[in-house]
Amino acid sequence: MSLNLRIILSATTVLIIFITLTAAALNRAFVESTESALRDNLTSQLYALLAAAEIVDNEILMPSNELDALLGLPSSGVYATITKQTGQVLWQSSSALGTILPPVEVLQSGNKRFNKRSVDTQNYYSFSYGINWITDSSTLALTFTITTDLVSFNKQITEYRTTLWGGLLAMAFLLVISQAAILRWGLTPLRQVGIELSNIEHGRQQQIDQHYPQEIEQFTNNINKLLQQERDQKTRYRNALGDLAHSLKTPLAVIQSGLNSNSETDASAQEQITRMNSIVEYQLQRAATAGTSSSAASLNVKAIIDRMLESLKKVYRDKIITLNIEADENLSFKGDEGDLMELLGNLFDNAYKWANTQITVIAEKKGKKLSLRVIDDGPGMKPEQVETLLQRGKRADQNIAGHGIGLSIVGNIVDAYQGELFIRESASGGAEIEIIL
Structure with a gap:
């Protein structure tokens, strides 16, 4: 695996982990923020309901407009109910007609509670508040409840997640492309070193010629030193062996000439001189053999x-x-x-x-x-x-x-x-x- 690919894969892996964690954190923060806003909205609606309610002869009277147009629109998604301590519904908004709502939890005076419940796969969010309503003749224990379905809430979360992931993925793509371009530019000197080494290997040049950034300059200088040392060492070996063979060749020629002029010389000595001369010629040729080399x-x-x-x-x-x-x-x-x-x-x-x-x-x-x-x-x-x-x-x-x-x-x-x-x-x-x- 190339160095460029390793860096890109490593950085991409880190980027994916970072984006995933960032998306999870942002999504959680948005859900909590949206849920908090929903609670605030339900709380304000419930307090408005409390302010508008009137009790006459143990009956609850509400303004004809019911404070909010959504409360008067059937299946609008926002529902209000008032129940007694026994669970009896004293009043509910017109929007609750034809809608099956989750059962209301009766609370003691001063208690508040937010609940998430489901009815027939439909999710609801409720805010209930218990209160003792004092009249001239008696005191009623009542629970005021504002309920809203989560269709709008879930739609808002889904749209946010779609936008969030779309933006993060687009940003990740741009970061990966930018990173690849930066890496390609940053690793150009290393690729150029590879090209020069290939040229040296194929004999097209003798050493690394170009100048490189200081981070790899010592590396290229050491390679040039090694190449030069290899050439110098091979030259020294060849010269030393050649000099030795040449230094022996002349004395052998003189001895052989003397032996040829003496007819009484032992034939075996002549044979040995001939063999020694052949060995010298062989060593001369061996000294000239360069052998395989990277350059x-x-x-x-x-x-x-x-x-x-x-x-x-x-x-x-x-x-x-x-x-x-x-x-x-x-x-x-x-x-x-x-x-x-x-x-x-x-x-x-x-x-x-x-x-x-x-x-x-x-x-x-x-x-x-x-x-x-x-x-x-x-x-x-x-x-x-x-x-x-x-x-x-x-x-x-x-x-x-x-x-x-x-x-x-x-x-x-x-x-x-x-x-x-x-x-x-x-x-x-x-x-x-x-x-x-």
Whole structure:
């Protein structure tokens, strides 16, 4: 998972939790506020009802307009009742006609109570107030009740929730989009570092060139130092090994010259000098092997194959060989050009030495690996010869010129690139050598 996606998902999760908690808090506050306003409204209506009521001969008289038009409109949603201590209804508003209201709770004088009740799935909110009404002849214990259904209340809550969630979701969407844009802008330097590292990996540049914010500048500087140290260390190793081989080559040549001039010199000494000279040449070649590297350039394999075969045509101009080359023009290999030329040079040189009339070269991609096959129609190799031929100084035929280090050098280069080397019999009976890098 990318860093950008991790941050966006984390921030979005936090944002969802925050918005949910905010919505819950705002919804609760609005419901409580609306319910408080409803209570205040019912309280004012009940006090107005108390002020307008008159009792004459134990009968309650109310103004014809009943204080509020809703109380005179049947099923208006606002209802008023006056009951005695026994539960007998002394009076109810015209709006209660045809409406089944929840039973009234009789209260003692001075008591107030708010209730939520349901009748036939309809919810009601009531405010009851108990009072002792004193007349000239007696005292009546009465309970005044104002009741309202919650249709308007619930509708108001639903509309608020719809508006609230719509606004919060729109805000969340804008925040996520803004956050993604800010992250994209903020992480641009890291993406650019990734592009430069990819260019280094494919050999298009040697180090990180651009300047970056101070938070990652030390990181890019350390990468450049590591790349430079890798190049310097490899150069030191190659130079040291090359210097050692060169320093031995001259004394060996002098000794060999002296031995050649002395006919009485033991033949075994001459053989050992020849072997030492071959080892020096091998080590010189080994010193020049660069191996795989993160900063190696991409090479055109077909162009190098053509160049090497053109050179060998001139060397073996007396030999008539038909060349078959199967390689894509855009086939590339990420490595050192000298290594690839040395590898192909040894394989092609062996093929020219042993081929009768035909050499086939096949280069192709196998997944992320490069496969090189060199096939000739020569005498081929016996299975028991393969292991021997991969050793330094070993040759299949002593009559053929060479030092016997060609396949050993090939094996060394293949090892440097963590590759594989296969030697098998070709379909025509000759040798087929396949290298996978």
